[in-house]
Amino acid sequence: MRPPKQLSVNAPMAKTDHIPAPAVKRLSLYLRQLETFHAADRKTVSSRELGAVLSLSDAQVRKDFAYFGQFGHPGIGYRVLELIQRVRRILGTDKTSNVLLVGVGNLGRALLAYRGFSQRGFDVVAVFDADAKKIGQKIAGPSRLVVQSLEELPGVVSDSKVRTGILAVPATAAQGVADIMVAAGIRGILNFAPTVLRIEAGVSVSSVDLAVHLEQLSFQVGPSDPQTL
Amino acid sequence: MRPPKQLSVNAPMAKTDHIPAPAVKRLSLYLRQLETFHAADRKTVSSRELGAVLSLSDAQVRKDFAYFGQFGHPGIGYRVLELIQRVRRILGTDKTSNVLLVGVGNLGRALLAYRGFSQRGFDVVAVFDADAKKIGQKIAGPSRLVVQSLEELPGVVSDSKVRTGILAVPATAAQGVADIMVAAGIRGILNFAPTVLRIEAGVSVSSVDLAVHLEQLSFQVGPSDPQTL
DNA sequence: TTTTGTGAATTGCTTCACAGCA
DNA sequence: TGCTGTGAAGCAATTCACAAAA
Known part of the structure; x- marks a missing residue:
């Protein structure tokens, strides 16, 4: 399902295949929680941890982010600050x-x-x-x-x-x-x-x-x- | 890793098999709209009319009510006042x-x-x-x-x-x-x-x-x- | 190891279509 | 005719499970 679509300097929001509305809703909740992690000085977080706080499965978390691109780092998890910035851009709240x-x-x-x-x-x-x-x-x-x-x-x-x-x-x-x-x-x-x-x-x-x-x-x-x- | 499954809703009505959460949410919207119809002195309403106002299909409306029992009258539709009372009871708001x-x-x-x-x-x-x-x-x-x-x-x-x-x-x-x-x-x-x-x-x-x-x-x-x- | 990303399987919700009743 | 209630079908969302990466 994934053609060789590397996202580096390109693809602002390219892959709008069709995103489930519930996934977009959860994006806001992820963002809020990520900001909490950031305030606590956490540098990375796994899909398992993030999901546990919000009562969601780890697979759910990964799939939600995957709708918008490649965000994580295998073996590491997601870098909190990087993910915050990318989610904000997706939601359109990176600029006031x-x-x-x-x-x-x-x-x-x-x-x-x-x-x-x-x-x-x-x-x-x-x-x-x-x-x-x-x-x-x-x-x-x-x-x-x-x-x-x-x-x-x-x-x-x-x-x-x-x-x-x-x-x-x-x-x-x-x-x-x-x-x-x-x-x-x-x-x-x-x-x-x-x-x-x-x-x-x-x-x-x-x-x-x-x-x-x-x-x-x-x-x-x-x-x-x-x-x- | 499964989200906790609580909610042991004790059945008020016979048929509490398992009710989709979206259906319960819509019940509140139906109630609000029914009250609007009642204020306009409408006595009955069909699933088609009620759905049209809320941008839902007629089948959706009928199925939502059917989760809780038999509410309608074939050939007539739903009696507004009767339905208001029954929805209030379902939601638990029939008494303050x-x-x-x-x-x-x-x-x-x-x-x-x-x-x-x-x-x-x-x-x-x-x-x-x-x-x-x-x-x-x-x-x-x-x-x-x-x-x-x-x-x-x-x-x-x-x-x-x-x-x-x-x-x-x-x-x-x-x-x-x-x-x-x-x-x-x-x-x-x-x-x-x-x-x-x-x-x-x-x-x-x-x-x-x-x-x-x-x-x-x-x-x-x-x-x-x-x-x- | 740990953890992501993702096809496949599964679960759940909505729509279809029609029998039955007024 | 008009309309509900509902099994069946169809579609959407979630979970599973595993290859690949660090």
Whole structure:
């Protein structure tokens, strides 16, 4: 299955045969764990170790990386720092990218205060809200962001080359704001509103529904009232 | 090297042969959509319609429900209200359940203000933080909650029959707090800290890593700088 | 040795297609 | 007719197992 495809100075992401979505999801988890290993000064790690921490088989780990090229060193394992850099490149987070946020309610403010985004290469460069009372408000913290009107969104997208937007508005407003984002040129939306967005093909949507996660737990934990039908 | 296989789900319904995890996930999405249909006064819905909204095949929808029993009516479809009730029972959200939250930072406050939880049958009955300065603070809103010390957590768990906890603390504190939760009898943890929790079998964990979702989008959208190595 | 990378085998999930019922 | 429920088929993802490399 592998033609003599040496990847040295070539092949940025050449082999996009077809990558399972679950593998891409795990890539983020590997990256996070690799960064933990790096912080602990580990130089190399084997597929077995990395898998054990994440409750995955060693074969799973190796196959996931193999979708993207040759990353490991037989007899040694994977070099932590090298693998971090290559995974970041695959995910497109090796360079910081600009994102915008719409919806400065409780959730929006929490997301703005969340340090994890900038640590992982995402920089919130503009904030919008539909509520006229919020426009002009300064966001607490070092960001110096000021809440802008939605009307200014298209201009910001083209000026700042923003490709990704975070949607933290009520469910009833989500579709309308999403339409504005897409029309302005946004190519990916991280949606926190508990509703289905209808979006044209070519634009990616990732939805996070907090209640859904609690329901999944509820199912796994089982009914508190074990009999009953 | 096999990942641990826990989960001894005690069968609430007769036919708990083995249910695919993706099917359970979709159940939450079906429920949300059914509630939307109900709000629009729809009395029945076919697998085709329900699937179309969620971008799923009709067969997928029927098979998912079939894992749990006979829900539909040939020639009619599914009765919306009846299906809502049965899905809620399956997920264990037909009766409100008590949950607790640890970590009253930005994210924790946003989660406390999120109405979605109570709408879906979850009631946050207690809030904890490790920071002595926060203990005793009242939480804004109608809940009348007061931030408590972690030392009081075990008592609250047994008194209020809390089985689920939301973890909204920094990554460095997450494992320690999780251990306290588990020791106190918590059976399910919704974890917002970007770290892997090591938890004994029999306790479920669902992790939400906000940065991971952005990374997935980043991969799907592709590099902003398409050439380059 | 240890450990990767990968074809082959296996497991699991989704779709197909149709019997049966309203 | 319209639609569900379900075995069978098809496809996708995971695990197995081993050659090759250090």
